[in-house]
Amino acid sequence: MPGHFITFEGGEGAGKSTQIERLKSFLESQGKTVVVTREPGGSPGAEKIRSILLSGEAKELGPRGEAMLFAAARADHVDSLIKPALDRGDWVLCDRYADSTRVYQGEAGVDTAYLDLLETAAVAGIRPELTILIDVPAKIGLSRVAERSKSDDSGGPDRFEGEALAVHERRRQLFLSLAKEEAYRFAVVNGSMPLKVVEDAVMSAVKNTFPDDLKGQDKPLMASKGTS
Numbered sequence: 412m413p414g415h416f417i418t419f420e421g422g423e424g425a426g427k428s429t430q431i432e433r434l435k436s437f438l439e440s441q442g443k444t445v446v447v448t449r450e451p452g453g454s455p456g457a458e459k460i461r462s463i464l465l466s467g468e469a470k471e472l473g474p475r476g477e478a479m480l481f482a483a484a485r486a487d488h489v490d491s492l493i494k495p496a497l498d499r500g501d502w503v504l505c506d507r508y509a510d511s512t513r514v515y516q517g518e519a520g521v522d523t524a525y526l527d528l529l530e531t532a533a534v535a536g537i538r539p540e541l542t543i544l545i546d547v548p549a550k551i552g553l554s555r556v557a558e559r560s561k562s563d564d565s566g567g568p569d570r571f572e573g574e575a576l577a578v579h580e581r582r583r584q585l586f587l588s589l590a591k592e593e594a595y596r597f598a599v600v601n602g603s604m605p606l607k608v609v610e611d612a613v614m615s616a617v618k619n620t621f622p623d624d625l626k627g628q629d630k631p632l633m634a635s636k637g638t639s
């Protein structure tokens with residue numbers, strides 16, 4: 412693939428979107444073309460499935476049915492947005508991807524072998540080269556979400572945000588064990604740190620993973636003042 416694919420994962424209120432925007436600006440400042448997208452959603456068809464999933468309308472299908480809908484949304488997203496962007500040579504930054512299904516639907520009790528099958532079908536070989544897991548204790552993440560929904564018109568927590576603290580903490584542990592199992596593609600960043608510290612950690616993960624594409628970026632620009 413000529414392009415590069417980076418996914419961001421983490422629990423609610425981890426701060427993924429802020430870090431994605433910062434990484435996008437950095438990459439653009441290096442002359443890269445960047446596509447920012449998210450799951451569930453990211454393409455017109457998948458956005459329709461997103462609203463069904465997040466409103467809770469699909470809850471009656473049970474976790475296995477919901478997992479199928481996440482996979483259907485992902486398949487459309489991959490075919491109509493992610494793969495074409497990677498084929499063009501763009502950098503794709505995706506807010507959640509297949510790991511979220513492993514964690515959220517896995518925590519809800521869906522069998523791993525079944526989730527693996529869905530994942531293989533949905534991603535069609537398109538897997539992230541780097542996954543940045545922004546890790547925050549569930550309590551901190553949820554209090555950020557509560558703050559955020561006071562100041563926007565989202566109408567309170569969605570289907571997945573509104574679950575018990577223990578559920579969120581279990582998801583956190585599942586993300587962390589996934590990161591251990593597939594350490595070759597994961598960078599775990601402490602999301603409780605100040606934004607700038609988190610940003611620096613994200614940047615170093617990206618520079619370490621793609622040294623040939625971003626080489627020399629840390630060197631200071633040549634001083635233009637004629638002091639010699």
Ligand code: TYD
Nearest residue numbers: 423424450451481507508511512515571572
């Ligand atoms: P979103 O508002 O995008 O949440 P966030 O800002 O936390 O990313 O909502 C996505 C919700 O859907 C989130 O609670 C996680 C959940 N989800 C799954 O359960 N399975 C999945 O495969 C994906 C992609 C998301």
